[in-house]
Amino acid sequence: MIVIRLNKLALNGQYSELAGSLYPYGQFTKYASDDVPDSPIPGKGRTDEAVKILEDAGYTKGDDGIYQKDGVKLSIKVAVMSDASDWINAINVASQQLKKIGIDLHADQMSSNEWTQAMQQGQFEMSIYGLWVAGAEPWMFYNQFYATANTAAVGKSAWPNYARYSNKTVDDALNVINTTTDVATKKSEYEKIQTQVFEDMPYIPILRQSGLSEMWSDKVTGWPTDDNVYANPQTWANPDLGIVLKNLKVKK
Known part of the structure; x- marks a missing residue:
């Protein structure tokens, strides 16, 4: 299992599986759609399918075993903060797996400030990061990372929608949710968002991490x-x- 291996080897088994619509469960379960598949990530690597896609696109393997096209290697840089050892480990584990089928994936380590600027301005090929949950409803989560209002052209600052995702169906649903208190209406609109997000996949889901808090309830x-x-x-x-x-x- 790809995700289980990544979790075990790179992340100390601290993470859990993630919903395909990138939906933040927990207190938000009542708004989760039963019609959206749990995960778009296959349990096992589909090597034959990946190779077929590459070769149909005109890629051929070079002498080093890495696919190339028109003299350019299939080499992908993953932007990551140099002090994020768990994420770097995750990239390295993924790199070992992908190299077996001819894809070069490697960590592009940079300082926190450099990474933040690259993310905000869209100056990266891929990156590894997380989507955090805020607010008493999932509206805040989806609005932060999926609303057109929180994106911008590459080269201009966009945060936190660093995937620069924009979809009218999602925007319209967010607007309806933000102007109603009716639970049934909200659920219907959230289902539209989850379905669209699953189809478009602006972020590639890997794993889910919990957030822990300590509270002093004696006084x-x-x-x-x-x-x-x-x-x-x-x-x-x-x-x-x-x-x-x-x-x-x-x-x-």
Whole structure:
């Protein structure tokens, strides 16, 4: 299993499988579509299919075993921060697997500032990163990473929609969700987004990582709980941090 091997060898088994629509489950489960497949990532490598796609496109293997076309190797750079050892390990594991079928994949390590600038301006071939969850509903998640309003032309700053994804169906659904309180309407619109995202796949899903928080409940109440995750309790989450603070009360 490709994902299981990547998780075991590079990520210390800390991650779990991811939904094909990149849907953030947990507290958002009620808005998840049952019609969207769980994952577009096959459990096993489809080597024969990959080779056929390359050779049908005119690629041939060079003396070093790497596919090439018109003298240009099939070599892909994956932008990554030089201090992100887990992500670098993941790239290296993927590189070993892909080299067996003639694809050269390697880490393009850079400083945090260089990487951030490259991501914001779209100056990269591929990158490895995560989509973070914020807000009490999945609207914030999809709006951050999929809304046309959060993208820009390559060379201009776009954040956090660094895939520069733009789709009218998604934009229209986000607008409806943002102007209604009806749960059934929201669910219908979220299903449209999930279906479109699964079809377009602007980000390649690999694995899911949990976020953990510690809370001092002896003297302070009002924290998010398993039964009421009204906001992301992690201290970096914005605007969630402000929402959590407004709900906290000191025990008397």
